[in-house]
Amino acid sequence: MAKFQVILQYDACETIEVEADDAEQARELAADKAKAHLCYHCSQSLDLGDVFGEIVIDENGREVTS
Secondary structure (H helix, E strand, C coil), X not given: CCCCCCCXXXXXCXXXXXXXXXXXXXXXXXXHHCCCCCCHHHHCCCCCCCCCCCCEECCCCCEECC
């Protein structure tokens, strides 16, 4: 029987609350505060990639686009 390696791709989210004057500043502040990482055991089988999307939500729970 043949052996295969299968790469499963997962999404992960990190929510960071910041105080900012506008959505763009909120994005910048959140990027500076981001600290996504994997523990030693998880890093043996998982790789953490770069941020590929952002959703900004204001204090009223509305999604903000810029």
